Structure formats: C-alpha cells, structure tokens
Amino acid sequence: MTARNPAVPGFHPDPSVTRAGDDYYLACSSFEYLPGIPLFHSRDLTHWRQIGNAVTRPGQLDLAGTPTLGGAWAPTLRHHDGRFWLVVTDAMGRGSILLTADRPEGPWSDGVPLHGVSGIDPDLAWDTDGTCYVTYSGLQLDGADAGQHLGILQVRIDPHTGHALETPRPLWSGTGLMFPEAPHLYDIDGTWYLVIAEGGTERGHAVSVARADRPDGPFEGCPANPVLSARSTDRPVQNTGHGDLVRTPDGGWAMLLLGMRPRGLTRAFSALGRETFVTEVDWRDGWPVPRPVEQSAPDAGSGFVDDFDAAVLDPRWLSVRTLHTDWTSLTERPGHLVVHADGSTLDDPRPRFVGHRQQHHTAEVTAHLDTTHGTGGLSLRVDESHHYDIEAGGGFVRARARIGGVVQTWEQPLAPGPVVLRVTAEPVTGTGFEGLGPDTVRLSADSGDGFAELAALDGRYVSAETAASFTGRVIGMYATEGTVAFDRFAYHGHDRPAPAPQENP
Structure with a gap:
C-alpha cells in the first residue's frame, strides 16, 4: 500500500472504514452540518471519492436546536450479513442511533434509537453466533450526570429494535490517559482486539489496544501502549488517534485515523481541522502496531x-x-x-x-x-x-x-x-x-x-x-x-x- 496523506483532506474527522469484497467504504463525523455523515469509496485505501451522505432527510438527525459542536459524532460503519450498518451519536439530539442501507450510497434508514446506550462513539461488532455488541465511550451528555465519564462500556443489543439485552458493563478503558473514547472491537483469527483512543483529541491523542478471548473480555492491554501517538514530536501530522483497522488489498493491515496539520511558528493553529489519514499496521507478538503517520509530498493541487x-x-x-x-x-x-x-x-x-x-x-x-x-x-x-x-x-x-x-x-x-x-x-x-x-x-x-x-x-x-x-x-x-x-x-x-x-x- 502506497499511502497518500491526508487520505481525505479537510474537515473529515473520526473516520470509520469497512470492506465489502474488493471495495472500501468510509464514513466521517459531520457535527451540525447537513447533509450529514459523508460517505466515501476506495479500492486502495488512499484514493477516496465521495459517493453520498448517510443523512439526507429531515428527522434522521435532530439538529434544529443542536448547539455548536453537537450533531453527528463518530460514526462506525460496518458491512455485515449483506447489509451496511452505521451507528452514530446524534449528540444533544436523538442520542445514539443505528442506520442501515442495502447500498452504501443509500438511501439510509431513518435510524433506530439505541435504548440503554448512554454515551458517545458507539461501535458495532457481531460474534460468530450473530450476537451484536455495542461498545462505546461512557461520556454522559445530559441529565444529572452530564459531563461524567464512565470509561469504555459494552452492551449486547437487538440491532433491529435498538433495545439493550442487558445492563452495560465496563471494559478495558486504556492506560489511564484522559478521555478513553472511539472504541472499535474486532475478531481477528479467534482473538478479540479492542482498539481505543485516549489522551484527548488534542495534541495528546493516542491509540491503545487490548485483547481477549471473548468479545466481552476480560481484556489485557498491550505492553507497548499507546501503540501510536505524535505527542511531543516534531511530526507534521499531530493529534493522531481515533483509529479503525481494516485489511489491505494485499492481505496486510492498515489503520484509518484522524490527525491535524498545525501551522505557525509554534505549530499551534490548525486551519483545516481534523482530517482523515491512513497508515500501515505491523504485527509484533500478536499485537497490532501502527506505523507513524507520514504526510505525503505536495502535489499540483x-x-x-x-x-x-x-x-x-x-x-x-x-x-x-x-x-x-x-x-x-x-x-x-x-x-x-x-x-x-x-x-x-x-x-x-x-x-x-x-x-x-x-x-x-x-x-x-x-x-x-x-x-x-x-x-x-x-x-x-x-x-x-x-x-x-x-x-x-x-x-x-x-x-x-x-x-x-x-x-x-x-x-x-x-x-x-x-x-x-x-x-x-x-x-x-x-x-x-x-x-x-x-x-x-x-x-x-x-x-x-x-x-x-x-x-x-x-x-x-x-x-x-x-x-x-x-x-x-x-x-x-x-x-x-x-x-x-x-x-x-x-x-x-x-x-x-x-x-x-x-x-x-
């Protein structure tokens, strides 16, 4: 894989990627903007073309009174059982919702609210017996506990009704850095891997990983955590985190993640916001290790x-x-x-x-x-x-x-x-x-x-x-x-x- 970075330039944060045959599809956060949740297609993980948006109708997101920075936060896009599934938090709106489509271009459903999922950054994963797991970051957005963070949580749900089938349980929540978020859960050759972001989405952003024999744990953290971070370095791409793993066309592994390209004397200002980047992933002792994110050489524009x-x-x-x-x-x-x-x-x-x-x-x-x-x-x-x-x-x-x-x-x-x-x-x-x-x-x-x-x-x-x-x-x-x-x-x-x-x- 020859990476082109940024893979999707400009305001395209919180990427989530899924593979369907030889095709790759990507979704990003859109916050208070409509149409919402842009969708992209690629064959090589580096050249992406926007094919539509998941949110194109009134009512899919409740944005009319959403404050700035509310709206569509951190979607997870998955292809499972012949359908496309997208779970997202409509922050300060409908809460966490699950949308489906037969084709990634849409049309997408109106969205089923996830009852019993109080938090942000939801992820979808299925066990071999068809059990659906939602793993999410337990930041409370409303009510008496607004602002409280409960770490990484998980619950089994009925994906057709959105109802939780149990009380949410705590999972591994990182190494102790601030704000564990953006969990993604994968079954890779019989081992379950939990990838999260921690350190905050600012300069301390990082990717950490844990593994277990079961989707509900218990999880052990990688001894080398965080496995990716640009903090305290002179790398041109900073704030790297919020990663999603996927197999590459040649059978290897890659991670799509967000990053920022700050400028100025002290590199303190990012005009373009959080963008989507891609990096290859190596495996060491059974652990995924993303390579540092490199910025591509300038082209003709x-x-x-x-x-x-x-x-x-x-x-x-x-x-x-x-x-x-x-x-x-x-x-x-x-x-x-x-x-x-x-x-x-x-x-x-x-x-x-x-x-x-x-x-x-x-x-x-x-x-x-x-x-x-x-x-x-x-x-x-x-x-x-x-x-x-x-x-x-x-x-x-x-x-x-x-x-x-x-x-x-x-x-x-x-x-x-x-x-x-x-x-x-x-x-x-x-x-x-x-x-x-x-x-x-x-x-x-x-x-x-x-x-x-x-x-x-x-x-x-x-x-x-x-x-x-x-x-x-x-x-x-x-x-x-x-x-x-x-x-x-x-x-x-x-x-x-x-x-x-x-x-x-």
Missing part, C-alpha cells in the same frame, strides 16, 4: 468547480443545521444556484449558507454572483462566532470579520451589475513573530476593474484551536437579504511544506 448546470447539487455541498434543498433552487434561474434569504446572517445558528470544505493550506475560492435582488457573498466559516465574510448588495461591497464578540467591517461603494468575490488563504512563511499564525485570509471583490482587496486577516482566529472546534473551515456562498443568484463557484488549493518548527522564544 486540486480543484472543484460548479457552474450549477446539474439537476441536483454535488454531495460535497453542505449547510448548517438545515438542508439547503429547502431554500435553494437550481431551476428558478437555469445555470445558477439561487439562494433565498430569510434575514439570518452568518452570526446565526441557521444561516442561508452552502459551503465546501477547505482542504488545502493554500486555497483560493471565487464566486460569480448577481445581487440585483438581494445581498450575499462568500464566507470562510468555522462557526457562528468565528467567520470572515465578503459580501455585496445595496450598492456596497463589504468585508466582515467576526471573532467571538468582536466584529469589524470594511466597506466601499460597488458599481451596479455582476460581481466576483474572492477568498484566499495564504500560508505565513515568516520564521519570526510575524509567522505566529497559520495563514493570512484575504477578502477581495471585482466588479469589472480587477480585484480590490478589502481586508487581510490573521488566520489564527478561524482555526480549530482558537474556536475550540471539532470541525474545520468551510468556505461557501450565502444570502442575508432577498435572493442572490450564483452562476459559478470555483475552489483551487495546494499544499507546500510547512516551515521547520521553532523553539518557543
């Missing part, structure tokens, strides 16, 4: 262009807490995406926003739009409290930065007619204090005389660490007043090596 000529939007488009099909149209003005505003802005929990994940450290996004009947633009968004916007309408073009409770706006007159808006992210290359942040975000507009820059902003304030976010940057189109017609969206990005890490001054 890639792009995504949508002229809105298709009958439906590409599955890579996503919106916040609502489905964009409810307030956009591809037929109202052929060759355009028409976005209908409702008065909400990017500061609100349900903006009229349709976005694409930023997947490269160097990125340029342009949008051609007609604001004759409304106001709208482009936004680089992390959440409703951290976003940079460039918008047109009402005879003006304005750039806007929202950083927590601080808002600043730059404005200049705009000539009537179509306008092109642009957002660029350019990595900072300085090695002194001018290189503290990961990049500079530039907001520009062109109404016919070439691009004029309205603002150049520090990318530190729209990074995962500053926003304390589980997500990453999403750059997209929005409308705040009337209707806005977009007739072209173009994204192009590439990566270049990060500057060598520097000691703290």
